[in-house]
Amino acid sequence: MDTLLRALIDALGIDHVLTRAEDVAPYVSDWRGRYRGRARAVVRPASTAEVADVVRICHATGVPLVPQGGNTGLCGGATPSEKGDAVLMSLGRLNRIREIDVDNNTLCVEAGCTLAVVQAAAAEHDRLFPLSLASEGSCTIGGNLSTNAGGVQVLRYGNARELTLGLEVVLPDGRVWDGLRGLRKDNTGYDLKHLFIGAEGTLGIVTAAVLKLFPRPKARATAWAAVTDPAAAVTLLGRLRARCGDRVTAFEIVGRSALELVLKHIPGARDPLTTQAAWSVLVELTDTMNDGGLAELLEAELADAIEAGQVADAAIAASLMQTEALWALRENISEAQRIEGISIKHDVSVPVSRIPRFLERAERVLRAAWPGVRIVAFGHIGDGNLHYNLSRPEQENNAAFIARTSEVNRIVHDLVTELGGSISAEHGLGQLKRGEVLRYKSEVEMDLMRAVKHALDPRSLMNPGKVL
Missing domain, CATH: 3.30.70.2740 (Alpha-Beta Plaits)
Structure with missing residues (x-):
């Protein structure tokens, strides 16, 4: 057994340092099956201290380190290269809800918590964590932050960057930065958390985060509408936002080809309309008031849009089951494409x-x-x-x-x-x-990104071959 593996086993225990090919295999291929790599070992730390131990070991031995959350990414950002020289760190065992501060509307969670678990923890306290993705049952908060995830409710609540108040990060040399502050206002210099959100693990490993919570909506109205063209969809969005304000929570567009793949490959999927339009939109309004009259408001706006010739047909969900069926059409598009x-x-x-x-x-x-x-x-x-x-x-x-x-x-x-x-x-x-971006970012932008990378990770051991 080599020195690296011995040090990792001493730090984590033999059960959490995987080296057998059959144990490593699930971690070294991406969700789409586009990328497949190799790893010297897969390690599964259970605490920030253990993450720091692994990082220090890799830093001391000059071994690259690839962090991985739920392995649901679509750009190969959590897959090691074919060189096989890296250690892959799976963060799934860092899965505790550390604290919920209801009065401050914040939640402190570890990076390995799945998005669904975080949503459920907020709901238990009558709060909403609004980040919502099709993969929320398996994607993790660490992965969400590393890619600055968006999802279907960015329109109202913003993306992962805007939902994060504080971070805990293990730096490339093994030091731990504790920035777990639940403050909306903190003007004491550079806002360091933004360096790590969207950095895909190339500057450090996020181990915990303080996230914003919101009042939990009590009313919901959801509709599927056939629009005459994308310009009509944009007009309808403007109409709804002018009339309904921030109650417009989601506004999704679906081309006919996308819908047909779902109808073909996803059991139980049904076209909600008889009109086979080239474009459809999925609209959702939410409100914290039970008597907000959302369904009536949405129905009236869609009726006006039909009269104006922007909408050809529409169906408003009359039950939770119908709402979920409409959302399943949208959320299963990627899975239907994968099958196709x-x-x-x-x-x-x-x-x-x-x-x-x-x-x-x-x-x-x-x-x-x-x-x-x-x-x-x-x-x-x-x-x-x-x-x-x-x-x-x-x-x-x-x-x-x-x-x-x-x-x-x-x-x-x-x-x-x-x-x-x-x-x-x-x-x-x-x-x-990573190569494509060179054509579209200016040399000044790329120089700044390289300077940040070199300042924090001069040996380029953190998730090498990604982003830069």
Whole structure:
């Protein structure tokens, strides 16, 4: 047994240092199956002190370290390289709820807590933690913070960065920064937590966080509406926000191709409308007042939109079961795509006002280059984030199309940038986009990012090969 493994076993115990191929295998492949690497060992610490011990051991021996949460990422950010020289750290055993401060509306949790567990802990105290993702049953808070996760309620509550007040982080040399402060106001210098949120574990390992809580909504109204085109969806969003304000919690757009994949592959999925429109939106209003009249308000606004020719048809959920069925259509799109087969995926954002322009121009150029291409477009139109995925419907032609990924990316990403957008809205860069970002960020931005990386991790041991 080599010196590294002996030191790791002494720190964690033999049961939590995995080296057998069959034990390591689940950790070294990403959720999409796109990336597969190797690791010298998988370690599973159960406390911040144990995380720090592992980091110090790796720092002293010059061994790279790859942190991993629920392993639900889509850009290969938590997968080790094929070199096999890294230790992979799974944070799933750091899963305690440390404190809930109801009066301060904060929750202190460890990084390995799943998002669903955090949501449930808040609900037990009649509070809401609003980050909401399709993978919330398995993704972890540490992973959510490392990619600055967004989800379906960013429109009202903001993304992970905006939901975080404080962090505890193990730095690349093994020191622990305790920034677990539940303060809304703290003007005592640089706000260090923002260095680590969205950094994908390349600057340090988040071990705990203080998160914002909100009053738990008591009323909810959800509708699925067929819109005439994306421009009508943007108009409807503006109409609802003007009339309903912050009660507009979610506003999702779903292209017909995306819906058809769900109807094809997800058992029990049903089209909520008889109108087979090219575009639909999923709208949700929430309120802390039981008698807010949300369903009536939503019905009236959709009726006005139908009269104005922006909405062709709509269905409002009349029960919790119907609400969940509507959301299942949206949340199962990624799973349906995975079943259907590999596609060229884009997680992009543009200003909301420019979404119709992006969708029209991108489709025109892509169909001219690849007639018959299948465009699966959906996402959080309320905050400008689209998931824009492309494939050929015929399996025999798809492999050749996937081989043109770089050409497809160039078309999509150049257009996104021209419209003032970003090539990564909520999934991060990981391995997938670390080279691509060089085309779109200025040399000044890249120099600043490299300077931060060198200052905190001069030996580049933290999640190497990701982001930079």
